[in-house]
Amino acid sequence: MTDGLVLDGVSAAYRDTAVLHEVDLSVSRGELLVVLGPSGAGKSTVLRVVAGLEPVTAGRVRIADRDVTDERPGRRNVSMVFQSYALFPHLTVVENIAFGLEVRDTPRRLARERARAAAETVGCAGLLDRRPGQLSGGERQRVALARALVREPDVFLLDEPLSNLDLALRAEMRAELRALHDRIGATMVHVTHDQTEALVLADRIAVLRDGRVEQVGTPDEIWRAPASTFVARFVGSPAMNLLPADGPLRPRDDAPTLGEEPLEIGFRPEAVALDATEGTPATVDRVEVIGEDAFAYLSLAAGHQVVARVPAARRPERGAAVRLDVRWADAHLFHAATGRRYQP
Numbered sequence: 001m002t003d004g005l006v007l008d009g010v011s012a013a014y015r016d017t018a019v020l021h022e023v024d025l026s027v028s029r030g031e032l033l034v035v036l037g038p039s040g041a042g043k044s045t046v047l048r049v050v051a052g053l054e055p056v057t058a059g060r061v062r063i064a065d066r067d068v069t070d071e072r073p074g075r076r077n078v079s080m081v082f083q084s085y086a087l088f089p090h091l092t093v094v095e096n097i098a099f100g101l102e103v104r105d106t107p108r109r110l111a112r113e114r115a116r117a118a119a120e121t122v123g124c125a126g127l128l129d130r131r132p133g134q135l136s137g138g139e140r141q142r143v144a145l146a147r148a149l150v151r152e153p154d155v156f157l158l159d160e161p162l163s164n165l166d167l168a169l170r171a172e173m174r175a176e177l178r179a180l181h182d183r184i185g186a187t188m189v190h191v192t193h194d195q196t197e198a199l200v201l202a203d204r205i206a207v208l209r210d211g212r213v214e215q216v217g218t219p220d221e222i223w224r225a226p227a228s229t230f231v232a233r234f235v236g237s238p239a240m241n242l243l244p245a246d247g248p249l250r251p252r253d254d255a256p257t258l259g260e261e262p263l264e265i266g267f268r269p270e271a272v273a274l275d276a277t278e279g280t281p282a283t284v285d286r287v288e289v290i291g292e293d294a295f296a297y298l299s300l301a302a303g304h305q306v307v308a309r310v311p312a313a314r315r316p317e318r319g320a321a322v323r324l325d326v327r328w329a330d331a332h333l334f335h336a337a338t339g340r341r342y343q344p
């Protein structure tokens, strides 16, 4: 398959501080890769390196099978969409969209025609004569997408493009962005710190931690087989429970056989049942109700904490003594020393 984008051992630094460490990523043509990670992990820097806005200190960048590591940004044929949209306030929507073409010497009429077509594709064709100040956040987002689209780039780079929108609009634009991707078959790299956005949007997710790729996989793989406690904790809300495997949980017949090495056991709030008669004793510290679901925050022996998801109608009272049981089939094991997934 043709490569859309490849980062091969890419490192980058701001002044003397290294922020990317030998990052390997490859995005197939037409694939939507989401780069997910906490603030400061280096997500934006990945995009800036691809766009040529930051130099690499090691490694190569290839776009559409062409080594662009030493190319100027203008010659890389990528489009970047920023969180702030970066629209020109004094230009109309159609002028904003056409701008990138006109500065590259596309004749004005042709640029405007292509701008109109791009606006049509992203659903902002009714706004062409307005200025950014007269648009809602969602509309500005569409214009920013149209402006990226009109240049027919080899790769779209999207830096938290939905983070300025309110929750409902974010969900709507997320679905639209995915539909747009599928319609135009674009190669996209989308950066976010929002795990839900990543799970919903991505063909594959690359989890970034402190400038290193922690795991790359489909949303399903990231969810079902997190490669480390970091990924396990970062993806899922409330986060996955993690306890020492030889800790307070009462072992059961179907529990995995453990070796000598210290392990941690991880299980999502969904994998905890509270109605066990034989289970591990715990006290309910607090309960959060979110519609039909409730999350019970429990204290176990020796100060360990566990979150359980239960139907709101069957939630325990704060302060109640309960017994919890874990569905071991849904549990994950990690090396306590390194946090990496344990494969028996």
Ligand SMILES: Nc1ncnc2c1ncn2[C@@H]1O[C@H](COP(=O)(O)OP(=O)(O)OP(=O)(O)O)[C@@H](O)[C@H]1O
Pocket (backbone or CB within 6 Å): 014, 015, 019, 037, 038, 039, 040, 041, 042, 043, 044, 045, 046, 193
């Ligand atoms: N211009 C800069 N000069 C110096 N350090 C920088 C600069 N830009 C970013 N950094 C540092 O590089 C690291 C990675 O930053 P980056 O913006 O890539 O992270 P991020 O994952 O995109 O974070 P966020 O989600 O907060 O935007 C951070 O530690 C940050 O403080």
